[in-house]
Amino acid sequence: MPRDPKDSHVSNSTGNIGSDFGSSSPNYTVTVPLTPDNTPDTVQIVPTDIDSGSSCKDGDSEQTDPRNGEESDALLGKLSRPLTRIVKISPIVIHLYRTLIFVRVVALCMFLAWRVRNPNNKAIWLWFLSVICEFWFAFSWLIDQIPRLFPVNHGTDIEALRERFESQNPNNPTSKSDLPGIDVFVSTADAEKEPPLVTANTILSILAVDYPIEKLSCYISDDGGSLLTFEAMAEAASFAKIWVPFCKKHKIEPRNPESYFGLEKDPFKNKVRHDFVRERRYVKRSYAEFKVRVNALSHFVRRRSDACNSSEETNALEKWNNWKLNDQDEESRPSIVAHKATWMSNGSHWPGTWSVPCANHSKGDHASIIQVLLDHPGDEPVKGTGGEGCELDFEEVDIRLPMLVYVSREKRPGYDHNKKAGAMNALVRASAIMSNGPFILNLDCDHYVHNSRAFRDGICFMMDRDGDCVCFVQFPQRFEGIDPSDRYANNNTVFFDINLRALDGIQGPMYVGTGCLFRRTALYGFDPPDVSVRDQRSGCCGCCFPQRLKSNSARVASEPEYYMDDDEDEHICLIPKRFGCSSILVNSVKRAACTVQSSGPGRPVCPLGSLTGGRKPLDYAAVSEAFNVVSCWYEYKTQWGMSVGWVYGSVTEDVVTGFRMHEKGWRSFYCVTEPDAFRGSAPINLTDRLHQVLRWATGSVEIFFSRNNAVLAGRKLKLLQRIAYLNVGIYPFTSVFILTYCFLPPLSLISGQFVVDSLTPAFLSYLLAISFSICGLAFLEVKWSGITLEEWWRNEQFWLIGGTSAHLVAVLQGLLKVIAGVEVSFTSTLKSSTGGGDDEDDDFAELYLFKWTSLMIPPLTIIISNIVAILVAWCRTIFSDNPHWSNLVGGTFFAVWVLVHMYPFAKGLMGRTGKTPTIIYVWSGLIAICLSLLYVAIKNSELMKESFS
Ligand SMILES: O=c1ccn([C@@H]2O[C@H](COP(=O)(O)OP(=O)(O)O[C@H]3O[C@H](CO)[C@@H](O)[C@H](O)[C@H]3O)[C@@H](O)[C@H]2O)c(=O)[nH]1
């Protein structure tokens, strides 16, 4: 087909883009014109100059000579300054809190004992049901509460980190950064549900973080294999060239352009540089153009593809005509059927998914794609250009950008791709070969870096004394775009600020899917260093493999042919069987294990300067090997997804992955920063929220019935941590009891009975004690965690709403899976696109979206039956001679309790006219009161008549 000359010259240099193209091309530099087909400007994406002599083996960090003793003494003072500290929670609050927990346990025990001893003989069934539920509630409250006994807050000291790793010392005369490398993984799966603009913003915020540029590598995993995402990433890489230096020069926060330019506060506050105004204006305009280009991508790709396809068809037709006129030899007969292909801007077929899917080019069936969008930046700072008159003056700014790699793993029908876990494992392998950062930060595409120093905060925990026992540092998930009253408790603050902070005081928070900094060796499934063994041993890997050693030697005996037992370094007997057949990967695993050690008195000290060593630019061998390890057969007969990497087979792979690490005795930390480290989006309407909760609860039920049940964990899992994980597996089952309990008030109102014989003072005082203690606990939790009472209450409400809908279905699904083996599938949650409606009123338009699902039947039934029951019961008082007041009042209270909890659900059902439930609620209340007054009046008049006659 006739094409632009500029297009045809690049069409043959896409060697690494897809396996279609084979591995014969030695050059993986690709020029991707980022603008619509016919415009002249093209952008060079990978300015790699390939040094084929370098191999991956000696890449990464090179160890410099260990420093001598005296200097180390001199530095010890500096070194021993701790990088993290415990921020005290007021002891009074904590003591009160623990006392109150104790009081409540006692009160609950007495109450339950009293309940058992005082059955309601008039309605034994009601009594029995309620007592069973109450026992379960007490139990579930207890396993939820016990792990909260030792809440803790940790703080970091970034200055100390700087001093230790980035200040001048004899080993580091140039004060070059000695911080460890971090590989950032971003996952995206669907260009429609996860708009490329959102992902591009996330990438920009990562490229601009405050961390040594040469130590940072960013990998984007695109499970959709979509050209839109690819081109959006290429656009981001090119926009980063002005965005990142701009952020660094003017200390912009947050470094996500969409959020930054959308900020309502004064952008000029605290900005003293005179060129700020001009440069901000310029960057803002460039961002607006960038946004237009990204948003127009789908249109341009379609147009480009249409043009290419039709000229392709014309060509084919021409050929066919020629053939018909001339040779007519059956063998050389050209085909006239052409697929509707999706075309890259360089004039070749996109190896990933096509907009008209066909074999080899559909979502579950396409080749691997690895594209280095920004190559490794080199180790020396590069100053930009500029000067007074320029639009942008980057003369004093380091304009290098971190490495950025686009990865879309191979997918083929018949393989289980294991969702996010599979994508992450592919990235773990690819990154091991390409950068092998000792730490890995995982972010979902919709979670961006909101605090540019957050990476340093996380590293503080890892590099601190005892840091080498830390498997991961979890950051809280914070969300944007949630309605101010947080109707459906989307912010989950009770979980993120109470539960996880409390776990931080035991063995550490769970891994919750995004915003988590991992230690690579922990992901590789190694055991944490055993202090006693390590102290006897010296040598770098003694700290990483002591436990492995034992199990390895046991395994070596049974399956000798798979293991390479290296006599020299007997402790590194890494097993190809576990990691697969790539020897480069296996070597990188060894190196990763040696890179990071902690320092501190009595511990082998991390040799300063050991990480400053330079890294060579990527070579072709590395990229093609990376290409190899993201293919879908690679994991066959390996331990990936089992004991290595993200764990497969669960819809909540995150919790299980973290659990496996804690089970091995690793410690994790919770890192709450100010401002928030990362921020993301969450589904805010009722339907999506319920589905999200359903997915988590299904994961929990799965965990409960799997070998990942906390009860079965080894002895290295601490007791309270074990209880916390047990709670994760058990909480969905509470739904069965919640459902029963919510139907008790209508049952008792209609039957005229109540859960107790009568409202005796004993019963009422127990009830008071239990309610007051929970209120007191709520108050104290609010005190030590910093959340608001409203958030606590929303959480409480959603506990009932989720309990009667999503959790219930999750239990059913889980049982189905266990008993009948029926699998459930989940789609990813829809992310609202940034910069959508500009309309003020429509900020929360999504909140009111409503889609009917079967999940909503039980809560709706509960609401209706409770209201109806109240009305019916009170109406009946008119016609009954001697209503049982105490049962009536008890039942009504009970029903009102249920209705108040259900209120947000009722509101959600009403959509935009959210007032209606209030009306229904208030009216039924009023009617009930009127009826009772009427009844009393009638009764009184009857009495009066009687007394007169
Ligand atoms: O086949 C897939 C499916 C999903 N994803 C990515 O996985 C992430 C999470 O998926 P999402 O649909 O956003 O789920 P959420 O309910 O928002 O996710 C929370 O809960 C999940 C399960 O517990 C975790 O995996 C997530 O990290 C955590 O943010 C997203 O970035 C997706 O792009 C993939 O990469 N490949």
Ligand SMILES: [Mn+2]
């Ligand atoms: Mn998400």
